[in-house]
Amino acid sequence: MGFVSLHRGNRLVALLLLPVFLQACHKNFLDAKPSTTLSVPTTLSEFQALLDNNAVFNQVPTLGEASCDDYFFTQNAYQSLDIRQQNAFLWQPNLFEGQGGQLDWNAPYEQVFYANVVLDGLGNRPEADSVSQWKALEGAALFARAFAFYNLSQVFAPMYGTVADTAHLGIPLRLHSEISSVSTRSTLPQTYQQIINDLDSAEAFLPVMLPSNNASRNRPVRVAAQALLARVYLSMRNYTLAWLYADSALKFYDSLIDYNNLDTTAGIPVGIQNSETIYQASFLGSNQFIGSYFCAIAGGFYSGTRIDSSLISSYDPNDLRRVVYYHYKPYDSSYLKGSYTGTNYCFGGLATDELYLIRAECAARAQDFGSAMNDINKLLTARWRSGSFTGYTVTSWKEALDTVLLERRKELAFRGLRWTDLRRLNYEGANIVPTRNQGGFSGYTLDTGSVLYTLPIPPDVINLTGMVQNPGR
C-alpha cells in the first residue's frame, strides 16, 4: 500500500516511470535464443557437426554414371522415368528441358556452402582451441570442397586437356559462404588449380591416421587426400603425379578385401565398415533415379536397371565380383546388388582397389609393365575364387595397359568413375563409342569427341546468373 500513500502527483510519475524502469532489462530480455536447437556456429564441435552431416556430404553426383555404357534400362523402367532421366539415358542434347532444381549441381554446391561456412567460421577461431584441432577441421573442409568441385568438373566442365587451355570454361568456384555475390564460371585451369590447391592444403592439415579396420570412414584423413589427388591427376592425364599419390597412399594403406570371405548370396555382401574404403561416399539421394533404379534389394518388385551384356560377360565364372556386385542372371537380366556403402546405393567414395588400378595404369603407361601386373595380380587374387586365379602375364606395356583398363572397368563399375574414364580414354584415342541397343532400344550412340561429353549447366542456374552454357547444349 506504500504505493497508494504516495502523493497523487508522485504516483502518476511513478506509474509513468514503471516502463522506463522495466526497460532496463530490455536489452538482455530480447536477446534470448528463440530455440536451444538453433545456433550461430562458432565452436569447433559445431563445425565438426556440420562436416559430419552425411545427408549433405559423402555423396556424389550421378548424371555421369547415367550417361555411361555399363547399363541399360528396360522399356518399362524407361517409361516410368521422368524427362531428364530419359534424356540422360539417350544422350539428348536438351538434357533438362528447362527444368531446374538439379541435384547433380545443387548437392555438390551445398557441400561447398557447408565447407565455406566452416572455413569462414574457422577464420574467427577462438584462441583457446588447439591448433591441431582446427587444422584438422580446416583440412576436412578443404577436402570436402575439393571433392565437390572435382565431381562437378567431371560432369559440367569439359575434359582437362592442357595447362594452357584457358579457352574452355570450368565450373564456378565459390570460396565464401555469403550468398549475395553472382556466380561466374572460372577457366578450366583455374578449376583444377583450385581443386589441387585445396587438396594440397588438406593433405598437410588432415590427420594421418586411418580409423581402425572396423570403423567407418566418413571423415577424410591424409591418405584420402592423397587418393583423391591421384584420381584428380589421373583425370588430368598427369600420370606421373597420379602414380606418385597412388603410391604414397598405398604405401601407407593397402588393405584389400578377400572376396572369398564374403557371403556372395547376400543382398549386400560388403558392409559399410570394410577395410578397403578410404573415404565413404554414395550416389546421391533417392529422388534421382540412380539410387533407386540401379540397385534392387528388399522392397522393390523389380529393378529396371540391367547390366550391359559386354560388361557382365567379361567376368570369368570364377571371378567372385560377378556375384558380389550383381544378382547374376542370364539373358541380359543381371542387376546390381548393394555396394561398399553397405546399402543398395552405389559407392562413390575412395578405396584402395582404385589406387591399385591407378598405380598399375600409370606404371603401364610408364612402360613398367612388371609393376603394373604385380598390382593387378594382387588385386585379382583377392577377387577370384580361391585357387582359381593363376596370375596374368603380359609381354608388353601395351598389353599390360589393355589388361589394366579392362580390369579397371570391371572392378570400378558403378563407382561414378566410368564417365571420366570415357572422356579421358577417348582423348587418349581409345575410341569407345557407347551405344543403346539393348532392352528394345536401338540407334543411340555417343560419338567420340562429341560436345555431349560435357553435360549442360542446369537452366535455373543459367537464368539466375547469366553464366555461359556449355557448347552444343
Added chain:
Amino acid sequence: MWTSKLTAILLLVCLVKSRPVFAQGGKLISLKEDNAPLERVLQDIREKAGFSYGGEAGWPQMSHPVSLDVKKATLQEVLDICFRDQPVYYTINSKKHVVNVSIRVKEEREVHGYVYDENGAPVAGAFVQAPGDNGTTTGDHGEFTLHMHLTNAQLDISGVSFESQHVLLPERGKDVTVVLRARVGSLEAVEVHTGYEDTRRGHTTGSVDIIDNNLLNRRISTNILDRIDGVASSVLFNKNVLGSVNESTITIRGRSTIYANPNPLIVVDNFPYPGDINNINPADVENVTILKDAAAASIWGAYSGNGVIVLTTKQGKLNQAPRVSFTSSLMVGQKPNLYYQPILSSSDYIAIEDSLFNRGYYNPTFALPLSAGGVLPPAVETLDSAAQGFISPAQAAAEIDAYRKIDSRKDLNKYFYRPSINSQYALSVSGGGSQDRYYLSAGYDRDISNVVRDEYDRITLFGNNTHEIVPGRLELTTGFGFAGSSTYFNNPGGTGVNYPYAPLADARGNPLPVANQFRIPYLNSLSGGPLLDWQFRPLHELENMDKKLTLTDYRINIGLRYTILRGLEARVYYQYGHGDSDLVNYHTPQTFFTRNMINEYTQFTSTGIVTPVPPGGILDEQRLIYIANNVRAQLNYSTDSLFHGRFNIIGGWEVRDLEGSEWTNWLYGYNPADGSSVPVNYTQTFPTYPSGVPSLIPYQDQKFQTAERYISYYSNAGYTLKDRYMVTASVRRDESNLFGVRTNQKGVPLWSAGLGWDISREEFYHFDPIPFLRLRITDGFNGNVDRGLSAYTTTSINPQVNIYDNVTATVVNPPDPTLRWEKIHIYNFGVDFASVKNRFAGTLEYYIKSGTDLIGQSPEDPTTGISVFTGNTADMRDHGVDLTLRTDDSFGALRWNSALLFSYVLDKVTKYEEKLGSVYDYMVPTTINPLVGKPLYSIYALPWAGLSPVNGDPQGMLNGKPSTVYSSLVDTSALSYMKYKGPVNPPVFGSWRNTFYWKQWGLSFNILYKFGYVFRRNSMFYGPVFSAQGSGSPDYAKRWQHPGDEKFTTMPSMVFPVNSLRDQFYQYSDVLVVKGDQVRLQDVQISYDLSKETRPGLPVQLLRFYLYANNLGILWKANHVGIDPDYVNSIPNPRTLAFGIKIDY
C-alpha cells in the same frame, strides 16, 4: 457557469435538430433568449404556453440568467433547459397550468449506484448527472459514485447506445440501480472486449463480431471454438485440411500469409492463450468477440495478422445474491459410416491380383528370397502356392472364393467402432456484495469416442473475484483457471493393410494376422524359431495399445485498478500461465511395434542369439511444458467534455515471455510394474534382420527449450462528437527476440485509424424505415512473424547421431540481413443499420487486405548452396464482403428471430518469385503452390481430351492435339498446360439461423452454405492397387474395355505393366475436379423453459430442458458423385443427439 450554458445550448440544438419533437398534449413553444433572467423567461413561457408560475420567496434573486434558442419544443423540454444547473428546481401542476419554482436545499450527499443494460450486463461509460449539480461516468462494472450538493434533484443517465433515463434519487443509504434500454440499433450496445479495454460496439469504428452467451450455448461441445462454427461472421472452419501446407483449421476473413503462423490469435483473460484450447471449458465463457479489421485488431499488433478471437470469461455481479447454476448434457452419436468412402470390392481387387499374377507381375518378388521380396497380399500367396503345387487348384479356388466374400469394413465396424457418448456437467456460483463480486465454477466432461478404446475426460475449475479495497479508488481482481484432462488413444484406426479382404477375427473372435510387412510364407517359416512372433494382428493391436495424453493447465490472474483522478485510471495486470502436455505411448511387449523392433535387431552369433533391443516394452514419452508470464501496465483516461465530445484514451506497456520446454525419451525394456528399463547401445550399428542393412537403435532422447519474448507499447484513442462523429486511432510497437536480427529491426510499429458517422442523427436524415444508419471506415496495419528465420547463418544439431556415430548439424538458414516482419494492410468500409424496433438490423462491410513483406520462397542460384531463399519476398491481396442481417418479429405469441450471415472472400497471391519445377508440383496436394494471380490454395488440373477410342488411354492436350505422352503432359514446366479450376476453400460461405419462441418453447436450426470452390475426387488409380498400396475405387467397373466405351466413361482402361505417369495424368486431369458447392442442415435445437415468473411454485429460478441434434446432413450439393464436400477423403462426423438441462437456483 458559461460553459454549462453553452453545453445547454448545444444539447438543445442537438435535441431539437436531430429529433423533431411532436406535440405531447401541450402547446409547442419556440423561444429565443440571450442571458435573460429566469423570471423573464417564465413570463415569456406564460405568454406562449399558457402556464403561469409561482414559487418560494427569493427564487428570482437566486437564479441564474438563461440563454436558449428552441423551436417547437414542449414545455417540459424548455423548462429542463432553463432549470439546468440552477440552484432552484421546478414542478408542474398540469391541472392548474402552473409552474412552481422551489429553492434547493444545500446538503452534501454521496449517491452510489449501478447501471445495467437490459441483459443485466453492467454499462460502462454511461453519463450520470444530477441537473444543476455534478456529473460522473460509470466505471467498467457500471458503478458510479456521485457527490451531490442539492436535494430534490433527479438523476439523468445517458449513454451513447441507450435511451436516456431519469430516475429519482433513492432514499439515503440505499444504492440506486438503473436499467438502460438500448437505443434503436441495439447491436450498438453490445460489449466489445478487445483484451485491452471493454467498450461498446457503438464506440468503435472497427469490424467486430460478438457471439453472446445464448448463441454460445446453443451448441453442445467440449471445445469452445466448435461453438462459433457457423454462427460467427466471416469465420470459416476449413475442412479437408492438410497440415503439410500450413493451412489453418480456422480462418477469419481469408488468408493473408503463406509460411508464417496462419492461426488467429486466441485471447483468454486479457492475454494470448498459448495452451490447448480444449483446456477452456465453454461453460466458463460469457461471450466471444472476434476482431477482424485493423482498427479492431491492431491493438494486438504483431499477433493480429490472422484476426483475433477474444474469449471473455464469466464474472459475478455486484449486489447480487449468490446464484447457483447447474448444466448438464448427454450426447450420443452414431457409429461412423465406414462405407462412405467407396472402395474397390474384394472380388474386383482379387480379380486384378489374379490377372497380375497371370501376367507375371509378381515374378521378380517370387524370384527373391522370401525375406527380401516385399509383402504380397494373401490371394497372391494362394495363387503362388497353387502354382507351386503346395495346394491343389480346388483348395486355391476355395480360399480365393472365401477371400472374395470378405469385406474388412464389416469387422472394423464390429470391433473398432461404437456409438459415442459425451456427457458434460458444469456447476457455478456467482454473486456479489457492494464492494466485491465473484464467480466460481467446476466442470466435468467425459467423452467416450466412437472409436473403441479412445476416451477423453476433463476437469476444469475456474474462479475470479473482484474486490474494492478502497471504494471508488482501488480495486483488486484475482482469478484462476485449472484444467486437467486425459485422452486415451488406444485404437490403431484400421487394418494396417490396403487390400480389402483382411478378416480381423476368426469365427470365435480370435485375432487374425494380416500381411503388412513380410510375406506370409516367410513368417510361417519363422514360426517356432528363436524370434518373437512377427505377425501383425489388428485386433491384437487394438487390445494392447496403451497411449495416453495428459494435459494440465493453469493460469493465475491478478489485476489492480487505481483511480488517480476523475476519469484517469491506472491498471496493472499480471498473468501466469503454465501448461503441461505429457504424451505417453507405452508400446507394450505384445504390440507389433515392440516385437518388430526386437526382432529386427536380433543378432545371431556363434554363442546364440542376442537382442540389442531388450525384451520388454518400449516407453515413448513426449513432454511439452510452457510457462507464460505477462505483465501489463496501462493508463485509461476518459472524459465527456473534451471540446464537447467524449474522449477516451488508453496507453500501456506490456511484456510477454513464453518459455517452452520439449523433451522426448524412449526407454527400452521398460517394465511398467516397477518403472525399470534396460540400457541399449545407441552408438553401434547392427545388421538388421532380415535385410542386413546396418542400423542404429533409434535414439529419441532430447530436450530443447524455446523462448518467445515480446515487449510492446500501445495506445488506443477514440473521440466522439455530438454522438455522431467518431474518430479512433491506435498505435502499437512490438519488439521480439527474433534471432539475430539487429535490435532496430526487432520491432515493428503498427497503426490504425478509423472514422465513424452516425448519419441517422443528422437533421437532414429523414429516412423513416431505417432510423439508425452509421458509416464506418478504417485503415491500418496488422502484423505477423515467422520466428523460424534469422538474419545470421544458423545451424541446428540433429537429434540422433548418424550411422557413423557422429553428432551432425544442419544449416537452418543462410544469412538474411533484410529479414523483417510481415505486414497486413487492411481497409474496411462498414455500414450498420436498423429498422424501427430492430425488426431488422445488420451490418455490411467491404474490406481489402494487402499482405506485404510476406515470407515467401524465391529461387536462389543453387551454386550458392541454397536453391530456395526464404525471406520477405511475397505479397498477397484479399478482398471481401461480410453481411450480417438479423430479424426479430412477432406474430401473436410466436416470436421469430433470424440471422443471415454471408461472407465473400477471395485471396490472391500478387507477388511470388519461385516457380515450381513442373505442373505436377502445382497439383500435388502436399506442397504449397503459390501462383501469382491465383488464390494461395488452388486446384489446378490438366485439360482432358477424352479416352483414346483405340485402347482407352486417357488423353491430354499437347500443342492442340490429343496426346498420351504422359511425361510431357505431367512433367512439363510450361504452366500453360494446366488449368486453374478454383479455390480449395469456399469464397462464399455463411449461414442462415432461425429461432422460434412460442410460450416456453424454443426451436432453432442453422443452415450452412458454401459456394464457389472445387475439390479433386478420388478414382481408380491402377498403380497403388497393383502394389497393394491403395484401396482402389468402384470406378474400376466403369473402365474402358471395348472401343466405343469412351463415349460413356472417363475411367481409363487397365494396362499392364503399370504406368505411373498415366495414373498421374488421370488423377490430376480435370475430369476428376468436382464442384464443392453445398447447403447443409447443421443442427436443430429445441428448448423448453420453466421459470419462476411463469410458474411461481417452481423451487428454482429457471429450469431449461433442451434437445440438440448436430451434423444432420447435406440438403443440397452440386456434385453428383455422392461425396460430401466437407469430407472428401475422410469419414463424415456422425450425427449426434443431445439432451441437456440447465437449472438456475
